Amino acid sequence: MTARSETNQKQQNGFANTRAATGNYYQILGVAPTASPMEIRRMYRQLSKQYHPDTTDLPTATAKEKFQQLNEAYATLSNPQRRLAYDRQLYAQRLASIYAAMAEKEPPVERGDSAYIDPIDRPLSGGELFSLFLLGTTILACLLLAIVVGLTQQETTTESLESLALVLGPGFCL
Structure with a gap:
């Protein structure tokens, strides 16, 4: 393992430990996760x-740590x-915490004081x-209206067919 990769590994381990203790890097810098590189640089x-440590009124140890x-x-x-990579890691942590919260959530308790089995099953107002x-x-x-109209139309249809047969003559067959 090269000296450079060892240094990178130590830095990454140090970053993980610091992040766990203090929150995420966006909170440390006081910027939103959607902040541009210029905004990040300005806040930094x-x-x-x-x-x-040379310009603050805080104790040296606290200033150095911050x-x-x-x-x-x-x-x-x-x-x-x-x-x-950091944003992906934050996203994965958020998903894991959501799934953990869902797993811890207890199922709803059935209420035994109702005479109805299903909460949708209720008396009509x-x-x-x-x-x-x-x-x-x-x-x-x-x-009823459809039946009445159908019966009156049938009588009318029969009467009109008889009158049409008289007009057309005896040789015409319907």
């Missing part, structure tokens, strides 16, 4: 001036390939009963 410069976190966050988010009554009455009235 602003915060590095604020937390640099400044290291800023440097790690900026090193990851300023590099497009590392940022993409007065308005719903009235609507069903009107619907049934309308269907029945339409059916």
Whole structure:
């Protein structure tokens, strides 16, 4: 293993440990995950001036730790390939936490105080009963009207055929 790969491995392990303790790099820099490289750079410069051990009023140990976190966050988010890998890792962590929350969720408790088996199965309200009554009455009235029209049309059709036969003459057959 080369010295460079060992250094990269140590940096990645250090980044993971820092991230677990302090939150994600976007929160450390105070930018949104959709922030542009210029916005990330601007916030890094602003915060590095604020937390640099030589220019801050914070205790040296605290300032040094915050400044290291800023440097790690900026090193990851300023590099497009590392940022993409980091975003994928955050996405995977979010999915894992969602699935874990879904697995921990208890199934709904069946309520035993209802006489109805299904929560959808319930008595109809007065308005719903009235609507069903009107619907049934309308269907029945339409059916009766169709029967009456059919019977009167049949009588009319028979009478018109007889008169047509008289007009056309006895040799014409229908």
